[in-house]
Amino acid sequence: MLKASARKFFDDKFPTSTLHTLVAGDHRPERDNTCHWDSALWREMVDLGWTMLAVPESAGGVGMPAVAVAGLAEELGRAAFPCPLLGTINATWVLNACGAGAEKALGEIVAGQSATLAITNQAGSWSPGDTDVSCEQGKLSGTAWYVQDARKAQRLLVSARTASGLGLYWVAADAPGVVIDADTIVDLTRDQAHVSFDGVAAQELTSNGLAALAQAMPAIWTVLAADMVGAAEWQLQTTVEYVGTRQQFDRPLGFFQAVKHPLVNVMLQIDQAKSLVYNAACAIDCEPDKALQFAHMAKASASETAALASGRSVQCHGGIGFTWECYVHLYFKRQKHSQMLWGDAAWHRARLADIVIGPLARTGT
Amino acid sequence: MSDSDRRDSPEQAEFREYCQTWLASNRPPDPTCRLPLSALEIMTEEQLGYLQSWQKSAYDAGLVGCDYPEAVGGGGRKDCQRVANEEMLAARTPYFPNIIGLGMAAPTVFYHAQDALKERLLPRLFSGEDIWCQGFSEPGAGSDLANVQTFAERKGDKWVINGHKVWTSLAHFAEWMILLLRTDKSHKYDGLSYFVVPIRSALGKGVTVRPLIKITGETGFNEVIFDNLEVDDSYRLDELGKGWQVAMTTLLHERGAGELQTPRAGGLKNKGSHATTSYNLTELARTSMRDGRPAAEDPLVRDRIMQQMICEVGLSQNQRRARVPALLDHPMRLQLQNKLLASEISQDTAALALEVAGASASLYLGDPHAPAGGQWNLAYMNSYGMTIAAGTSEVQRNILGERVLGLAKSK
Numbered sequence: 001m002l003k004a005s006a007r008k009f010f011d012d013k014f015p016t017s018t019l020h021t022l023v024a025g026d027h028r029p030e031r032d033n034t035c036h037w038d039s040a041l042w043r044e045m046v047d048l049g050w051t052m053l054a055v056p057e058s059a060g061g062v063g064m065p066a067v068a069v070a071g072l073a074e075e076l077g078r079a080a081f082p083c084p085l086l087g088t089i090n091a092t093w094v095l096n097a098c099g100a101g102a103e104k105a106l107g108e109i110v111a112g113q114s115a116t117l118a119i120t121n122q123a124g125s126w127s128p129g130d131t132d133v134s135c136e137q138g139k140l141s142g143t144a145w146y147v148q149d150a151r152k153a154q155r156l157l158v159s160a161r162t163a164s165g166l167g168l169y170w171v172a173a174d175a176p177g178v179v180i181d182a183d184t185i186v187d188l189t190r191d192q193a194h195v196s197f198d199g200v201a202a203q204e205l206t207s208n209g210l211a212a213l214a215q216a217m218p219a220i221w222t223v224l225a226a227d228m229v230g231a232a233e234w235q236l237q238t239t240v241e242y243v244g245t246r247q248q249f250d251r252p253l254g255f256f257q258a259v260k261h262p263l264v265n266v267m268l269q270i271d272q273a274k275s276l277v278y279n280a281a282c283a284i285d286c287e288p289d290k291a292l293q294f295a296h297m298a299k300a301s302a303s304e305t306a307a308l309a310s311g312r313s314v315q316c317h318g319g320i321g322f323t324w325e326c327y328v329h330l331y332f333k334r335q336k337h338s339q340m341l342w343g344d345a346a347w348h349r350a351r352l353a354d355i356v357i358g359p360l361a362r363t364g365t
Numbered sequence: 366m367s368d369s370d371r372r373d374s375p376e377q378a379e380f381r382e383y384c385q386t387w388l389a390s391n392r393p394p395d396p397t398c399r400l401p402l403s404a405l406e407i408m409t410e411e412q413l414g415y416l417q418s419w420q421k422s423a424y425d426a427g428l429v430g431c432d433y434p435e436a437v438g439g440g441g442r443k444d445c446q447r448v449a450n451e452e453m454l455a456a457r458t459p460y461f462p463n464i465i466g467l468g469m470a471a472p473t474v475f476y477h478a479q480d481a482l483k484e485r486l487l488p489r490l491f492s493g494e495d496i497w498c499q500g501f502s503e504p505g506a507g508s509d510l511a512n513v514q515t516f517a518e519r520k521g522d523k524w525v526i527n528g529h530k531v532w533t534s535l536a537h538f539a540e541w542m543i544l545l546l547r548t549d550k551s552h553k554y555d556g557l558s559y560f561v562v563p564i565r566s567a568l569g570k571g572v573t574v575r576p577l578i579k580i581t582g583e584t585g586f587n588e589v590i591f592d593n594l595e596v597d598d599s600y601r602l603d604e605l606g607k608g609w610q611v612a613m614t615t616l617l618h619e620r621g622a623g624e625l626q627t628p629r630a631g632g633l634k635n636k637g638s639h640a641t642t643s644y645n646l647t648e649l650a651r652t653s654m655r656d657g658r659p660a661a662e663d664p665l666v667r668d669r670i671m672q673q674m675i676c677e678v679g680l681s682q683n684q685r686r687a688r689v690p691a692l693l694d695h696p697m698r699l700q701l702q703n704k705l706l707a708s709e710i711s712q713d714t715a716a717l718a719l720e721v722a723g724a725s726a727s728l729y730l731g732d733p734h735a736p737a738g739g740q741w742n743l744a745y746m747n748s749y750g751m752t753i754a755a756g757t758s759e760v761q762r763n764i765l766g767e768r769v770l771g772l773a774k775s776k
Contacts, residue, residue, distance in 0.1 A: 001691055071692075233694075240770045254772035261762040263770060268702055272679030278692060279682040297675045349671035350664065356674065357647055357661050 002064070003071030006050075010079035013041060016234075016327045019080055023188040027324045033182045035151040035191045037082040042152075046112045050085060054092040054219075059103065060110040061092075066219055066284040070226040070277055077230030080189045080334050084149040086227060087116030090220045091157045097215035098168060098206040105170045105205060108155060116153035117220075118144035118195050119213065126343040128159070128213035133197060135160035135167050138204070140197035148341070150180050150193035158202065159209050166209035169202035176200070187337035188330055218295035221342055222280040225295075225302035228338045229274045232302075232309035235331050236266050239313045246318070259316055266309045273301040296352040303345035306335035373448065380431070380445045384452035387426050392456050393419045402740070402747055404464040405534045406585040413496075413538055416462035419630075420493030428453065429467070429628045430491040433475060438488030446626040453630035460631030465535060466490040466497030468627040470543045472618045474561065475625070477602040477611045486541070486561065491628075498539035500530040500546075500562070500589060501612070508760050511554050511609060515546040515591060524548075524601075526562070526571075526594045532754070536574045536587040540565045545612050548605055557608030560600050567594055581746045619755045621707075622700035641711040641744040643674035646718050649736060653721050660721050670721075673714045680706045698769045705761040708751035715745035 023036045045051070053069050055061020069089060076085055092109055094117065095102040109115065121132040122145045133142035140160055147156070150173070158169045171178060177200040183192045206212050240263060243254035253259050280294035310332045314321040321328050339345070354360060373381060396415045407413050423429050428449040433439025461467060471490055474483055489495040506512040515528025528546060536542070542562045549556030564572045571594030576584040603611050617623040647670055650661035660666045683706070686692050687699040718741040719726040728735035729742050752758045766772040 003691065236770075240772065244772060252773045254766070254770075255775065257759070257763070257775065260766035260770075260772050260775075261759070263772070264762045264765045267698070267765065267770065268706060271683055271699060271702060272676065272706075274692070275682035275686045276675070276679050278686060278689075279678070294678075297678055300671070301675050301679060346668060349668050349675070352671050352674075353667035357650070357667055357670070360662060360664065360667065 001071075002053075002068050003075060006072050006075035007078070009045075009048075010075060010081060013044075014038070014079050014081055016080075016238075016330070019082075019189070019330060020327055023082060024324065024330065031184075033184045033191070035182070036188075037152060037191075039152075041081075042083045042114075045083065045085065046114070051088045051112065051114060052092075052110050054089050054096065055106050055109055056096065059106040061106070066222065066281040067278055069219075070223055070281040073223040073226035074230035074233075074274075074277075077227030077232075077334075077338075078234045080231060080234070080331060082149075082152075082189045082191075084114040084116055084152040086223060087149050087153050088114045089223055090117050090216070091115035091155070093216035093219040094157055094168065094212055095205065097212040099212075101205045102170075104203070105155070105157075113154045114152065115155035115157055116147060116149050118147045118150075118156045119159040120144065120146040122194075124340075126347060128217060129166050129210050131159045131161060131166070133158055133160040135162050135169065135202065135204075138201060140169060140171065140200045140202045143194050143196045145194045146183075146341075147180075147193050147195050149191055150195055151182060151191050156195065157205070158197070159213065160202075162207065164207060166213075167207050168205040168209040168212055170205055171197075171200060171202045185337065187333045189334045190337060217342075218280065218291040219284050221295045221299040221348070222277060222284065224338060224342055225273065225280070225298040226277045228302040228306045228335060229270060229277055231331050231335055231338070232266070232270045232273070232305050235309040235313040235328065235335070236263065236270060238328065238331075239263060239266075239316045243316055253316070262312050263316065266305075266312050269301075269305040269308050273298065273305040276301045293352055293355045296348040296355070299343060300345040300348035300352065303339045303348070306339050307345075310335045374444070376443060377445055377448050380442065381448045381452060384428060384449050385456075387428070388452055388456040388458065391422060391426065392458050393422070396459070400459065401583065401585070402744060404460055404462045405750070406579075406581075406583050406747070407462060407535065407538065408584050413462055416459055417493045417496075419459050420461045420463060423453070423458075423461070423630065424492040428630075429461070430471070430487070431628070432625060433471070433487065433491075436480075437475065437483045438491050444626075446628055450626070450629045458630045461493065461628065462535075462538075463490065463493045463496050465499050465543075466493075466495070466541075467629075469499055469615045469619050470497040470541070470561070472623055472625045472627075473543060473559075473602065473611060473615045476614050477559070478561070479599070482561070482599065490541075495540040496535055496538045497541045497543065498533050498536040498564070498587075498589075499615070500533060500542045500544040501615075502532045503529055504531055508757055510545075510612070511557065513545055513547055513557065515544070516550070517546050517548050517558065517560070517596075519548075520595070522598045523595050524560070524598060526560075526591045526596060528591045530589040530591075531577070532586050533574075533589045534586040536564065536589050537576065537584075542589070543615065545608050548608075552606070554609045555606045557612070558605050559602045559608040559611035560596060561602065562594070562596050562600060564589070571595065579747075579750070581743055616756065619704070620701065620761075621703035622697060641715045641718075641741075641748070643670055643677055643714055645737070646670055646673065646714055646721065649718055649741070650721050653723060653725070653736065655723060660723075666721060669717055673710065673717060676706070676710045676713075680710060695769055701761075701765055701769060704751075704755060705758055705765070708748065709758060712745070712748035712752055715741055715748050719745055 052061040053064040057063035121130045156171045177198045179196040180193045276298040280298040283290040283294045313328045320326045431440035431442045431445040435441040517524040517526045542564045544560045544562045548558040573590040653660040683699045722736045730739035
């Protein structure tokens with residue numbers, strides 16, 4: 001099974017000590033924002049076919065159901081491996097929703113090209129369609145913000161305003177006129193950038209970008225939620241191990257209910273979020289009309305889980321948990337980043353309420 | 366997780382169709398009396414009679430005890446009780462009155478009694494003709510259950526029982542009690558033994574049942590006093606001194622984590638019955654006004670209702686995921702969460718409902734203006750029964766922390 005082999009892959013090749021050595025070499029808050037990652041190991045993942053899992057067989061891909069992809073994402077989050085896997089999978093979900101215009105781009109994914117979404121504006125709106133990029137006569141201008149793993153991805157999937165609405169475009173990350181400005185971010189396991197386009201010639205994937213994004217968003221939220229659930233499980237297990245060995249008052253910390261019960265609460269949260277993730281993934285595969293509401297539930301629950309697990313992981317480690325040398329900060333930061341990414345918990349609940357209670361008039365975005 | 370975990374085996378599919386057909390024409394008419402939220406609050410003979418006749422007809426039709434062998438009055442099927450439960454829920458039937466019998470006594474008797482005793486007790490338990498109650502807690506043995514002091518002294522092949530049990534739901538209607546008591550005062554755990562005891566026939570002859578009144582004003586649970594009650598040694602389950610292990614079978618099933626699926630009907634909606642769900646909460650928010658608009662249009666109220674809904678769906682999806690081994694890292698991890706989550710989620714939902722109802726949340730059962738007939742207040746107060754009974758939420762967190770996470774034991 002894919003999930004089990006992914007677990008073994010990361011356990012064998014990328015223990016947390018390796019992650020720490022790779023990304024946490026420079027602790028200074030004003031550190032330079034060099035992109036640290038293991039591109040050779042990433043190449044192995046590409047060769048295993050993981051980046052084309054969600055590409056349909058008809059387009060030369062593996063055509064795995066969303067539940068299998070979620071299983072892989074869970075293991076990716078558990079390892080916190082820095083790479084453009086989620087970006088590539090996200091781009092695939094969107095490409096799958098674009099129709100005939102995306103065949104060539106899907107072919108590039110099958111050929112091993114990585115990708116990421118450039119569909120967010122400077123205000124950080126998570127509503128699909130809010131973009132600061134426009135397209136005139138086939139040329140992109142403007143800046144896309146909060147582009148995940150931009151310096152690791154080879155292709156950009158860009159949303160841009162057009163005369164008739166919103167179009168989606170496929171651009172090589174190293175195309176002339178594309179400038180990638182790296183952001184300095186808290187999360188050491190990702191990189192992020194704002195990407196400027198100065199009259200960049202782009203291949204149109206669809207002229208109805210809103211419809212394609214609407215179709216893809218539930219899967220995008222679900223795999224991120226899966227990543228967060230995996231990371232939260234790492235946080236839980238690592239903290240449980242620590243409080244099982246650390247002695248105070250002549251007992252292991254985990255003996256005390258003030259420590260035991262909060263960790264149980266973390267487990268309860270993880271399990272609900274995990275069940276909601278696989279429920280959403282099942283719906284994406286089998287009940288598309290339920291996918292949107294179930295994906296909102298999954299991401300909202302995963303965001304709450306990430307917050308709780310992160311807080312308890314640092315707190316229960318005590319003083320050592322507050323230091324750079326202890327690994328928990330790597331996941332603490334990754335989870336904080338993931339919590340906000342593609343909509344925080346309250347954002348998703350507001351949209352869920354629109355579906356299950358009925359729409360509420362909302363101004364602005 | 367694929368959709369195959371929802372798919373039935375051929376036996377289950379055939380049985381499901383049978384259940385649907387039977388329920389289509391045999392779902393009982395609505396009762397003429399108000400039914401309490403659950404069987405634990407049955408107060409009157411009228412309520413009991415209505416529910417007993419429903420359980421009997423469901424048993425006669427094969428919808429109760431489906432997975433138990435035929436020799437003990439069961440259906441001899443494999444993994445079919447879940448199917449019957451799902452169909453009874455979908456058909457919005459009443460619940461079963463013999464809740465302690467079905468959920469706790471039956472699996473305990475099945476796993477620990479001699480064959481002759483099983484064959485005698487279980488058919489009338491399944492049919493609901495014999496109501497059962499549970500004699501575990503005592504004034505000095507709550508969360509520390511192993512501290513029970515009710516004592517049985519040996520007298521030939523008889524035992525003479527003295528002691529005091531509390532929080533004994535349904536004892537006022539019960540024929541039988543499952544009874545955890547002490548046969549040896551020198552060992553805390555290994556001094557416990559487990560009996561089934563006929564209590565109705567002994568009323569006034571060694572057994573006294575007195576009602577305890579709940580914070581809701583309802584009766585439904587009791588205290589039971591044993592004063593030199595003589596019982597036969599053949600009513601002992603398993604070996605002498607094995608009471609704690611037998612009690613674990615009971616508790617595991619009570620918490621929904623046992624091997625055998627509990628027969629469960631219910632979902633009946635009538636003027637007297639009410640479910641503490643975010644769906645009902647949403648309906649309440651549509652009709653409760655705040656600042657001149659429905660509460661359902663207040664973004665903060667909406668957010669909190671969604672939090673409850675997400676928890677409810679999360680709990681039900683836990684139960685679905687529990688059937689997919691590839692998505693489980695520990696076999697008992699999800700099962701042991703059921704009772705804790707279900708009780709706390711419904712408590713929070715009821716608490717939120719009272720806030721949403723606003724001023725009208727002050728109105729109780731019997732007030733003609735009370736929203737949902739005052740049921741939210743009833744549900745909120747009764748929810749504390751659920752977070753306390755069967756091991757408090759605090760004890761549940763100890764169990765999860767110790768058995769699943771492997772943290773150091775508190776005792």
